[in-house]
Amino acid sequence: MPTHRFRRILSLQSTLLAVIPFLLVVFLNVFLLLPHISEDVATGQRELARAFGVAMDNYLSAALTDVKAVAALPLHRPAYQADLQEILDAEVEASASLNLLYTVLPDGHIEAVGIRKDHRHTQQDHRALERASLAQEQLFRDTRRVGDAVWSNTFVSAFGKGTSIAVGVPSADLVLIGEVDLAKLVRSMGDIVGSAGQAIILIDRNGQLIAQQGGPALSPPPFMGDIPLVRRGLLSDRPVSGEFRLRGQALVGTVMKSTHIGWYVLVAQPVQSAYRSVVITTRNVAAGALAALLLALLASLFLARRLSRRLEELASFARRVAGGESSPPWHKGEIAEVEQLAGDLQSMADEIRHREQQLMESERLLRSVTDHAFHYQGLLTPDGTLVDANRTALALVGAEKEAVLGVPYWDTPWWRHDPELRERLRASIATGCRGIPTRFETTHLDQAGEVHHVDFSLSPIRDEAGSVIYLIAEGRDITDFAQAKSELKESEERFYQVFVQNDDPVILMKLETLQVIDANPAALSLYGLRHEELPSLRMDALIAAADLQKIREELAQHHASQGFLQRAVSYKAGGEKIVISLRGTRIRLKDEELLLCSIRDISDKLRLEQEIRATQAKLIQTNKMTSLGMLVSSVAHEINNPNHCISINNTVLTQITRDSLARLRALREAEGEFDLGGFHYDEVLDMVPKLHDGIREGSLQIDKIVRDMKNFSKPAELDMQGSVDLNRSLENAGAILWHHIQRHTDRYRMELERDLPEVQGSQQQIDQVVINLVMNALQSLPDKNSGVVVATWYDAERKTVNLSVEDEGDGMSEEVLSRLTEPFFTMRINKGGTGLGLYISSSIVKEHGGSLDFESEPGKGTKVTVRLPALAASGD
Structure with missing residues (x-):
């Protein structure tokens, strides 16, 4: 870089360093000092306005208190009417704020006026004042309407003193109006301002001038609402500050609302006097900054010239060092940084030569290491x-x-x-x-x-x-x-082929975390899994945690490599439960304990064993039922003999009793009333025939039940050419199952259609079908409040005689419905069910050319319908 160019750059930078403080001073003065002084001026005016507002509120509150004190007196009484003028004069003379005090009649005329002594006029003026009317005055009307104390905006004094302010207070049917002494309020303005050079102006709520330091406003009062600052202040409840012009003079002021009466106080000050300190400060600072700028420019030019000459010498020294001179000449100077830079250049050259030698040694060493x-x-x-x-x-x-x-x-x-x-x-x-x-x-x-x-x-x-x-x-x-890797890969491939082609499901998992690592296709097929699901699968999601913990504990306790569970609970991916046998082999792979689980599904085996046991139980139960049928036949014969004896003896006893009662009737007529067996004769006369009838009906019922049981237990003759009455089958079933009906339900109902056509077939076999269906319905009821309805009807369209048994039991699922007519299938094996009832019933109905239909839903009961072809139409 040429010397003169460096010198020019250095001079410009020095100049900028001198100009920046100057500009900073101007910026601080214009943008920071001036707003700060403006805020101070506004703060001072707000404080002055607030002080005057407080003084004015106190002044006006005193006037209101004086007027209320007079209004509290019973001025309408005659005793006070005579001294009313003296009362008003005394109150005005004692008040520090009131100038006048009127009592105004309801029609608006002034009744009496209280005036200060130094303002007293002639008696004629008093009479003229008392004849004046305030009926059109807004203050009078507002006080009458509101019924409480009301302050005026501006008030034209009836005393002829120009514009004033007043307060109205009602007193019974009179209105007291007190004019405030504005002269004293104006004097208080001057006392508050003092020698501060500021002016105070009092403005009412409508923007009219009430008073200023020069005195009260003239009548009519001038309007100040057209001044922008005053207009903004009237629209705001907060103090508003700014500049404005009044009578051709530029002022800065603050408008603030008073708290008592709601008037506005304007504190104003000429702009020149407000910002005099800013102008003086700016002038002095600018002069000092300009002088500092000139001195800085001269100093920067001198220093730039001297520094550039020394840097040129340093550049010549650097070129000699770069040329390879080991110790080039250097003349020491006074600039420490330049001297340090020259020494650093020399040290850097020495260091570079030293590093070159080290680099050559490193290259020889690297070559030796690389070659070996x-x-x-x-x-x-x-x-x-x-x-x-x-x-x-x-x-x-x-x-x-x-x-x-x-x-x-x-x-x-x-x-x-x-x-x-x-x-x-x-x-x-x-x-x-x-x-x-x-x-x-x-x-x-x-x-x-x-x-x-x-x-x-x-x-x-x-x-x-x-x-x-x-x-x-x-x-x-x-x-x-x-x-070695190739051999290991071959070994792993052989192991994997054995793992994959194993017919038994095999799963490999981590022993500690139960994380599934791999599973062969047989295991994936058994559990319905996909291979990509294995990384996120844990073994306890497939095998019950308790069973899995058993084999882990077995491996841990015996330190054995294998464990075996003969039976464990497992779950497929869809949630289906199966039973498995599990053999676990502990292996170590890559320093990690793994468990190889060989699984065998034994659910079908267990189901077959259970079915074999259930079939054996059903065969035993069938044998018991066969024996029971034979026993019933023999018992029915044994019951028949004593029942016939009861029937015959009851007939003889009935005749004897009838004759005895006739003789006893004659005895009662001869001797009067008497008792038999603890009962009165009239009761015996009515009760004994009923007892004999009950014995006879009971004997006949026993005979019918025994006859039905004998017919039911007889071996079927398979005579399909007979006629069958379905109503009689239902009645027979009700008689045979009477005990079971009473035990299972209180709501057994038969709805039998009369004149049903007969059905061709075996009455005994149809009776067996009906008994099976009614017995199944009774056994499905949860309690005795649930009912069973059996019904018969004729279907003219299909030409069938129908029988239905409908219960309010537990109902059945679709899976159970599909297996109902399978032999030996029962849901009540532990309650004596054989699984043959519905199978036999279905076979009998099919042999008769009919159909057996089931309708059921879980929790909604079951309805069984038997349809048999009619032997003849119901009208034949």
């Missing part, structure tokens, strides 16, 4: 040219360094044997030139032609700018490792 390394190493340019190779790599292929240097790396002896590897190398070099390292497994042929497996990598070397300048090629001989 066991790995194959080489250095390439970005275009793939080999520029260096270590001894290990050269010894592998038996080549001399001079024969391979400067040759494209893919044309060297390490890569010539395989064209595909050469193309892969060229692609890796292109990738490395983009700064991306590459690594792959390759092969090299040694000088004897044997294959060596090599772990090859290519790493980029960058310069300071980030550009790739070299590529380091490095190969590690992994021939032994590759051979």
